[in-house]
Amino acid sequence: MTDITELIQQAAASLSHENPFIAEESFNLYDSMSALDLMEPKMDGCEIAMSYYANKRGVTLGRNDEVIDGSTNNYQESKDENTHATTQSEKEPVVTIPPRPVPSGIQSSSLPWKNEGAVDNANKNERVPLTLRSARVILVEMLVCLESFLAGNSVAESVYTCIYAHESILQDMHRLVQDHGNDEFTNINSHTQLLQKTLYVSTLVLLKLAETIRSLVQRADIYEEEDFTLNAYHFQFGASVGQMGQDPELILFQAKEVKALLMNNSFTAESESETNGHQSKIDLDVIVYSLDYMANLLEACVILSSLTADNVVNQAQALRDAIASNAQNMEQLMLILDSQSASEEGIYTVQDERVIFSAFDPYINRHLFGNTPVRQVIFSTPIRAVRHLHKIYNELDSGLCTILLRGNSLARLRRILSNISSSSKQLNILSRSLIIINLYFDNMLLGQYPLSSIIANDMHQNAVPQTISTTQYGRQFLERLSKPKSADTLFGRCDAFGLE
Numbered sequence: 001m002t003d004i005t006e007l008i009q010q011a012a013a014s015l016s017h018e019n020p021f022i023a024e025e026s027f028n029l030y031d032s033m034s035a036l037d038l039m040e041p042k043m044d045g046c047e048i049a050m051s052y053y054a055n056k057r058g059v060t061l062g063r064n065d066e067v068i069d070g071s072t073n074n075y076q077e078s079k080d081e082n083t084h085a086t087t088q089s090e091k092e093p094v095v096t097i098p099p100r101p102v103p104s105g106i107q108s109s110s111l112p113w114k115n116e117g118a119v120d121n122a123n124k125n126e127r128v129p130l131t132l133r134s135a136r137v138i139l140v141e142m143l144v145c146l147e148s149f150l151a152g153n154s155v156a157e158s159v160y161t162c163i164y165a166h167e168s169i170l171q172d173m174h175r176l177v178q179d180h181g182n183d184e185f186t187n188i189n190s191h192t193q194l195l196q197k198t199l200y201v202s203t204l205v206l207l208k209l210a211e212t213i214r215s216l217v218q219r220a221d222i223y224e225e226e227d228f229t230l231n232a233y234h235f236q237f238g239a240s241v242g243q244m245g246q247d248p249e250l251i252l253f254q255a256k257e258v259k260a261l262l263m264n265n266s267f268t269a270e271s272e273s274e275t276n277g278h279q280s281k282i283d284l285d286v287i288v289y290s291l292d293y294m295a296n297l298l299e300a301c302v303i304l305s306s307l308t309a310d311n312v313v314n315q316a317q318a319l320r321d322a323i324a325s326n327a328q329n330m331e332q333l334m335l336i337l338d339s340q341s342a343s344e345e346g347i348y349t350v351q352d353e354r355v356i357f358s359a360f361d362p363y364i365n366r367h368l369f370g371n372t373p374v375r376q377v378i379f380s381t382p383i384r385a386v387r388h389l390h391k392i393y394n395e396l397d398s399g400l401c402t403i404l405l406r407g408n409s410l411a412r413l414r415r416i417l418s419n420i421s422s423s424s425k426q427l428n429i430l431s432r433s434l435i436i437i438n439l440y441f442d443n444m445l446l447g448q449y450p451l452s453s454i455i456a457n458d459m460h461q462n463a464v465p466q467t468i469s470t471t472q473y474g475r476q477f478l479e480r481l482s483k484p485k486s487a488d489t490l491f492g493r494c495d496a497f498g499l500e
Helices: 005-013 029-036 050-055 073-091 132-150 167-180 188-220 248-264 274-304 312-341 350-359 382-406 410-421 429-439 451-461 472-481 484-491
Strands: 118-120 125-127
Touching (some): 132 274, 188 248, 188 429, 382 429, 410 451
16 A cells, blocks of 8 residues: 655645646536545445455355256355345445456456466465466356346446456557467466467457447447447557457458367376366357357357358358257256256355455446446356357357248238237347348348349239339339339338347
8 A cells, every 4th residue: 555645745835825726727617526425335336345345255146047057066155245244234334446457467367367376476366277267267257247238238347347458458468369369278387378369369259249239230230229338438459469459350260270289288188187188078068158158159250250141041041040940059058057057056156255255356447437327237147148148159040040041022021020029039139230231232132132123013912003124214213213212211220120
C-alpha cells in the first residue's frame, strides 16, 4: 500500500477561493453529477465488497440455472458462508474497495501460467499453478463468458471479465508463446508450455468470435436493448498482437494445431494413479471440447457472413454436415458436466474457485460504466451455459441452413420462418442476424433466386393473372419491386416473417 498523504496535502494547499477544487479542463456537469454519487453503494459501480478479494474465490454462487442444485456439499457450504456474511453485514458496515486494476503483464498478476505455485513478493500475488485441471476450469469459464455475451451482456461485462483477454496480458502471452518456438511438447515442462499456448490461442479465438458476432449483429441491425449490447468500450479484440489476432483463418489454423497437439500428448502419463489418470483424461477432453466449440462457431460465422451466389449451396450443405459432426463433442461435454454436477464434489472445488478468482473478475471493468446504477450480471452455471451454446450452434443448421437449402419459393420461405418464430424457444440474436444478412445478397433472394421471378411465381400461385409477368408493364413493376431498396423493405424487417 502506498502512502499518499503528502500528495493530498500538497493538492489541498493549492486550493483557493478563486480555484476551489481540483479538476481537469474537460471536467463538465456530467462529471460533477457523477462525483456526487461517489461511495454511494447503489450508484458507485466501483464500490466492491472487500470480502470478494479477501476470500479469493471466484463468483460461482447465485448463478443462473434452470434448477438450482443445492444438494452438493460445496454449494451448501458456500451458501451457508454467504448467509453468514449477509447476517454479519447487517450488523457491521460493509467495507468496500475499488476493483482490481488490469495487470500490466503475466509476471505482475496472479494468473495461472507456470506449473508451480509462487508468490510475487513485490505485488503480494499468490500465483495459482497452471495444470491440466486449472486450464480445464479456465476454458469452461470462457464458454460461460461467451454465453453471457450472447445472452445480451456487453463485452465489458462478459468476455472481458476474463483477465487473459486484456491487451497487456495478451501481448505478454504472445511474446512468451512465440519464445517457445516449435517445441515438441514431450516432457513435463513442455506440457506446461502447451497449456500456455492453449490458453493463448483460446483467448484469441474467444476475442475474434466476440468481435465477429458483434459485427454480424451490427450489420443486421435488428437487435433490441435486451437482445444485445453493442458498446465495445474501446476494446481492441486482440488487434494489438497484429495479424495473429486479426486474421480468423490464421486463428482457426492455430486452434486446430493446438487441438492436435493436445490429443497427441500423453498428459495422463504424469498422473501417479489410475484414478488421477482417468481424471486427467476427462480434463483434457473438456479442454479440447471447449476450444473446439469456440473454433467451430467462429468458422461457421465467418462462412455464413461471406456467402456468394457461387458457393451458397455447397457451403450451406458442408456447414450442415459439419454441425452434425461437431455437435457430438458438445454433447459429450454436457454429459461430463452433468455427471460431475450430480456428484458430491460438484463441478468446481475450492481450488477451482481460486483459479476462477485468479483468471476472471466480474468487477474489473466497472470503471468503464461511470457512476450509474450498474446491473448485476449473473453468469450461468457451466452446464446451463454449455446447453445454451449447444442450442445456438444447432440453430445455424435448423434455422439458416434450412432456409438456404429449402427456401426456393416465397411460400416455403414464409412457412419455414413461421415455424421458426412459432417455436417455444426464440432464436438467439446471432441466429436471427445471420438469417437477415443472408435473406438477400448478390441481388438475389438467398443469393440463388431472382426476386422478380420468385414474386411472380408466388403471385401466380395466389391466382394473380399471368399478365403480371408476361406484359412489359408487369415485368417493369416486378423489376422495380425487386430492386435492392425494395428488397430491403420486403426482407429487412424481421416482423414481416414473424421474427420480431
